[in-house]
Amino acid sequence: MKNIFTQISDKLFHRVSKGEPSSFAVLFERFQEILDINNQILELIAKANDTLGGDYIFDRQHVHTMSLEISNRVEKLIFTLDSIAPKKYRDLHRAFQRIRAAIEGDLAGRFTCPVADFVIPYRNINRNLVEAVGGKNAFLAEVAANLDLKIPAGFAITTGAYLEFIKSNDLEPKISTILQSWHQEKIDVAAASAEIRKLIINGKLPAKLEKDLNRALEQLAGKRSLKKIYLAVRSSAFGEDGERTFAGQYTTILNVQATELAKTYLQILADTYGEKAMLYRRTIGFDEGEVAMAVACQEMIDSKVSGVLYTMDPSHPEQHKMMLSATWGLGGPLVSGRANADSFAISRSTPHKITAVNLVHKKKALTLLKNGGTKEHPVSGDRQDTACLDNIQIQKIAATGLLIEKYFKYPQDIEFTINQEGELVLLQARRLAIAAPPKIKPGALAKLTRNYPVLLRDQGETAQKGVGSGPVFLMSKEEDLRHFPVGSILVARHASPLLAKVLRGAAGIITDVGSTTGHLATIAREFRVPCLLNTGQATKLLQHGQAITIDTEEKIIYQGIVKELEEYALTEDDLAETEEYRLLRRVLRKIEPLNLLDPADKNFAPRSCHTFHDITRFVHEKAVNELIDHNYYQNHDHRSAAGKLDWPIPIDLIMIDIGGGLKTKNKEGLIKHSDIASVPMLAMLEGLAHPKAWNNEPMSVDVGSFMSSLTRTFSPELAAPEHVGRNLAVVSDCYANVSLRLGYHFTMIDTYLTDNINDNYAYFRFFGGVTDSCRRARRAQFLGQVLASQDFRVETHDDLVVARVKKLDKTGLRKRLYLLGLLIGFTRQLDVKMVSDQSINEYITQLNSLMEENHDR
Amino acid sequence: MTDKAQTTILILDDEPIVSKRLKPSLEKKGYEVETFTVSIDAMKRVREKNFDIVITDLKMEGVDGMQFLTEVKSRSPETEVIVITGFATMETAKESFRKGVFDFLAKPFKLGEIADVISRAEKKKQG
Numbered sequence: 001m002k003n004i005f006t007q008i009s010d011k012l013f014h015r016v017s018k019g020e021p022s023s024f025a026v027l028f029e030r031f032q033e034i035l036d037i038n039n040q041i042l043e044l045i046a047k048a049n050d051t052l053g054g055d056y057i058f059d060r061q062h063v064h065t066m067s068l069e070i071s072n073r074v075e076k077l078i079f080t081l082d083s084i085a086p087k088k089y090r091d092l093h094r095a096f097q098r099i100r101a102a103i104e105g106d107l108a109g110r111f112t113c114p115v116a117d118f119v120i121p122y123r124n125i126n127r128n129l130v131e132a133v134g135g136k137n138a139f140l141a142e143v144a145a146n147l148d149l150k151i152p153a154g155f156a157i158t159t160g161a162y163l164e165f166i167k168s169n170d171l172e173p174k175i176s177t178i179l180q181s182w183h184q185e186k187i188d189v190a191a192a193s194a195e196i197r198k199l200i201i202n203g204k205l206p207a208k209l210e211k212d213l214n215r216a217l218e219q220l221a222g223k224r225s226l227k228k229i230y231l232a233v234r235s236s237a238f239g240e241d242g243e244r245t246f247a248g249q250y251t252t253i254l255n256v257q258a259t260e261l262a263k264t265y266l267q268i269l270a271d272t273y274g275e276k277a278m279l280y281r282r283t284i285g286f287d288e289g290e291v292a293m294a295v296a297c298q299e300m301i302d303s304k305v306s307g308v309l310y311t312m313d314p315s316h317p318e319q320h321k322m323m324l325s326a327t328w329g330l331g332g333p334l335v336s337g338r339a340n341a342d343s344f345a346i347s348r349s350t351p352h353k354i355t356a357v358n359l360v361h362k363k364k365a366l367t368l369l370k371n372g373g374t375k376e377h378p379v380s381g382d383r384q385d386t387a388c389l390d391n392i393q394i395q396k397i398a399a400t401g402l403l404i405e406k407y408f409k410y411p412q413d414i415e416f417t418i419n420q421e422g423e424l425v426l427l428q429a430r431r432l433a434i435a436a437p438p439k440i441k442p443g444a445l446a447k448l449t450r451n452y453p454v455l456l457r458d459q460g461e462t463a464q465k466g467v468g469s470g471p472v473f474l475m476s477k478e479e480d481l482r483h484f485p486v487g488s489i490l491v492a493r494h495a496s497p498l499l500a501k502v503l504r505g506a507a508g509i510i511t512d513v514g515s516t517t518g519h520l521a522t523i524a525r526e527f528r529v530p531c532l533l534n535t536g537q538a539t540k541l542l543q544h545g546q547a548i549t550i551d552t553e554e555k556i557i558y559q560g561i562v563k564e565l566e567e568y569a570l571t572e573d574d575l576a577e578t579e580e581y582r583l584l585r586r587v588l589r590k591i592e593p594l595n596l597l598d599p600a601d602k603n604f605a606p607r608s609c610h611t612f613h614d615i616t617r618f619v620h621e622k623a624v625n626e627l628i629d630h631n632y633y634q635n636h637d638h639r640s641a642a643g644k645l646d647w648p649i650p651i652d653l654i655m656i657d658i659g660g661g662l663k664t665k666n667k668e669g670l671i672k673h674s675d676i677a678s679v680p681m682l683a684m685l686e687g688l689a690h691p692k693a694w695n696n697e698p699m700s701v702d703v704g705s706f707m708s709s710l711t712r713t714f715s716p717e718l719a720a721p722e723h724v725g726r727n728l729a730v731v732s733d734c735y736a737n738v739s740l741r742l743g744y745h746f747t748m749i750d751t752y753l754t755d756n757i758n759d760n761y762a763y764f765r766f767f768g769g770v771t772d773s774c775r776r777a778r779r780a781q782f783l784g785q786v787l788a789s790q791d792f793r794v795e796t797h798d799d800l801v802v803a804r805v806k807k808l809d810k811t812g813l814r815k816r817l818y819l820l821g822l823l824i825g826f827t828r829q830l831d832v833k834m835v836s837d838q839s840i841n842e843y844i845t846q847l848n849s850l851m852e853e854n855h856d857r
Numbered sequence: 858m859t860d861k862a863q864t865t866i867l868i869l870d871d872e873p874i875v876s877k878r879l880k881p882s883l884e885k886k887g888y889e890v891e892t893f894t895v896s897i898d899a900m901k902r903v904r905e906k907n908f909d910i911v912i913t914d915l916k917m918e919g920v921d922g923m924q925f926l927t928e929v930k931s932r933s934p935e936t937e938v939i940v941i942t943g944f945a946t947m948e949t950a951k952e953s954f955r956k957g958v959f960d961f962l963a964k965p966f967k968l969g970e971i972a973d974v975i976s977r978a979e980k981k982k983q984g
Binding site: 051446 | 872874875879884885886887943964965966967968969971
């Protein structure tokens with residue numbers, strides 16, 4: 001691409017300037033450079049995302065190299081923009097440095113909070129925010145949002161709030177000094193702990209945090225008085241529950257009156273430096289620089305019974321049983337091992353048979369005090385020796401536990417409570433550490449599984465490796481998905497992005513058709529759902545309801561539940577939890593997401609750039625603007641003519657001629673069909689102007705149902721033409737470079753068309769930006785298939801489509817350019833209509849018939 | 858894999874993730890795998906035992922990969938050596954071919970890719 005640009009640039013401007021420097025020549029060259037770097041960055045990002053799939057083996061060095069490659073290009077991009085718009089975008093450098101520093105921090109193992117918020121309500125939390133809200137908050141909120149389980153109402157105080165507290169009180173150097181004295185054994189752990197705790201307790205909350213806390217409490221209280229709101233305030237450290245357990249190292253304070261929250265918050269922070277926690281961190285080699293405490297604030301629940309469920313016996317995973325213990329009242333004494341509790345062993349298979357019961361004498365129970373705090377009360381005589389859970393409750397808890405396990409794909413350690421109304425409420429769901437070394441050695445596995453009947457072997461492609469077992473859910477139509485039970489294995493004809501709706505709860509996904517670089521594959525990787533695509537025949541081979549086990553790494557589908565594999569998968573060292581994967585994921589979070597969407601929005605500015613992708617997007621938009629401003633509105637350069645396209649198509653297109661692209665320049669600056677001499681531009685415009693490509697007939701589809709599945713609140717496809725943005729074409733007689741932004745689709749075409757077949761090429765890049773993921777991926781699929789059928793070499797990553805074709809004769813390339821024009825118009829209105837995967841084929845047929853029409857003319 | 862003698866593989870890479878990823882995956886396929894992150898230790902081990910296949914990185918602290926594979930080949934010429942390396946050392950990787958290396962792979966590589974190379978190496982050994 002780079003070579004082509006430089007070559008073409010030389011050719012073009014030789015003609016334009018004949019050796020004398022042309023300001024536009026320079027400007028355009030830089031512009032092309034920006035486009036080139038832009039493409040490189042998008043492709044590198046897509047590649048880095050693929051690496052997360054579990055199929056690649058990479059090391060830390062690779063993460064460093066990858067970040068550096070992207071970072072260098074982004075910096076170059078900014079400098080190139082500077083060169084065409086000197087001093088105009090200084091803030092961009094600051095944004096770049098901010099993001100690069102955060103990434104370097106990640107690479108160096110320093111902790112940074114990824115969001116600016118100090119307080120986040122549970123309804124806005126998901127597991128991606130784990131660095132901001134800690135494991136406890138993140139996993140609990142994720143479960144509530146996706147599995148329809150009850151959790152306490154509440155909010156999280158972020159690690160960012162902690163860091164700000166430390167910073168505003170200038171505590172870091174002080175704590176550092178104390179820790180150093182301890183490490184050098186000048187003082188003992190008790191003294192070090194006491195000193196640090198005192199510093200924290202006497203610290204002052206930042207004013208913004210205080211304000212945010214009050215607002216969050218008021219929202220929680222609604223119409224109730226704050227004095228009537230009582231909270232459970234729990235530590236939720238980053239690193240807790242996800243990577244290392246830290247179980248029991250940090251503090252929970254129960255039944256705190258809302259008005260006392262600020263004080264309690266400081267106490268929890270201080271307890272981060274409790275003796276036990278400090279020693280624990282030293283033992284496991286946890287860097288003190290990584291200590292960043294988030295806190296969970298949950299509305300207090302008056303518990304009838306509380307308990308803990310392990311979905312697996314950590315010492316004997318091979319026994320396929322769950323362990324449940326429970327006691328009357330609050331769970332505190334049980335969790336900390338102070339109380340006697342009833343215990344039950346339950347089979348992991350349905351129906352969850354209770355295989356062992358141990359009832360104990362329960363003399364006391366921890367209960368809430370009316371004005372805050374807790375107290376142990378005697379249990380009434382008749383309840384002292386009866387089981388605190390009945391069979392129905394046990395069944396429900398067991399099923400819930402397995403559901404959560406299926407969802408997170410790890411054995412779970414779950415804390416729950418049953419409120420006075422008898423409802424099951426989750427208090428914590430975290431990964432259960434399996435203490436026993438895996439009983440099954442991988443080598444033995446090949447032998448153990450040999451006796452299970454194999455339904456399919458060595459077919460398809462692995463999008464996410466892993467093992468899953470459960471009943472087959474054979475999807476024939478989209479509506480079926482509404483009834484998809486968590487823990488089933490989804491089997492479908494196409495790897496349609498629609499499946500993403502239920503993907504998180506699936507034990508596995510198998511399709512007949514589909515690609516590992518598609519959108520579904522990306523989501524399967526994100527949620528670690530074993531995913532086997534392109535098997536050709538799974539829907540014919542498997543029956544609805546049939547129990548199967550898939551091992552996507554080996555590409556085998558077994559009949560029945562292979563317990564050995566299931567156990568192996570649940571106890572295996574998990575690669576998503578290795579340091580390298582976490583690092584790549586963390587770094588990518590600062591590179592990949594696109595937040596800058598609407599150039600008309602006041603937030604479309606350097607200060608709102610949170611990722612390298614944002615910067616890339618910003619620079620591209622501004623570069624197009626600079627070119628337009630320079631040549632259309634100011635028209636400094638007498639050698640390049642510019643004008644606005646005057647055609648009956650709803651595109652505002654500015655055209656700049658750099659040599660023989662326009663026959664005449666109209667005085668009003670309007671360019672008519674007859675004014676254009678650029679052969680490639682004409683071919684494209686003819687396609688673009690095809691009346692059916694802009695068919696704006698009323699849409700018959702159920703737009704509402706699409707909207708409901710949108711995570712974003714607007715629909716770019718429905719944007720009015722005046723909002724479709726500025727579009728630019730730079731043309732000569734044989735060259736065209738077109739940048740279009742229609743709604744939120746970004747299209748770039750670069751083409752050169754002469755009588756010399758060896759010089760001819762067309763490059764097409766399409767990026768969807770933002771819209772509902774289903775339609776986005778269908779659109780990419782549609783584009784990919786059409787372009788491939790027309791001899792383009794096509795690469796798709798998610799919804800980035802890059803297509804190249806070269807060395808076609810004049811007639812051949814003109815036909816392709818006509819197609820590109822047609823596609824641009826056609827695609828803009830398309831995804832609103834793409835209601836199903838079948839529609840892709842329908843539209844391909846429609847488009848081909850439009851093409852043939854042209855051919856016949 | 859049948860019950861006849863398992864193919865033995867030694868993996869040497871100073872970044873633990875490589876062994877951590879490769880070992881279970883290869884064991885699952887029925888290979889017998891030993892892993893090392895320190896080249897001296899791996900060197901000691903190949904002096905005790907001949908492996909069917911050796912997988913090694915090139916750039917490491919201490920004894921470097923080239924020295925290691927030279928030693929392996931001179932002790933046990935029938936051992937097939939597979940080199941895994943970052944792009945930076947690709948030139949060296951080419952040089953390693955002259956020392957009789959079976960194949961090399963650039964990091965990052967896919968599990969399937971290395972599995973293919975291993976099974977080709979196995980076939981070559983079985984003649």
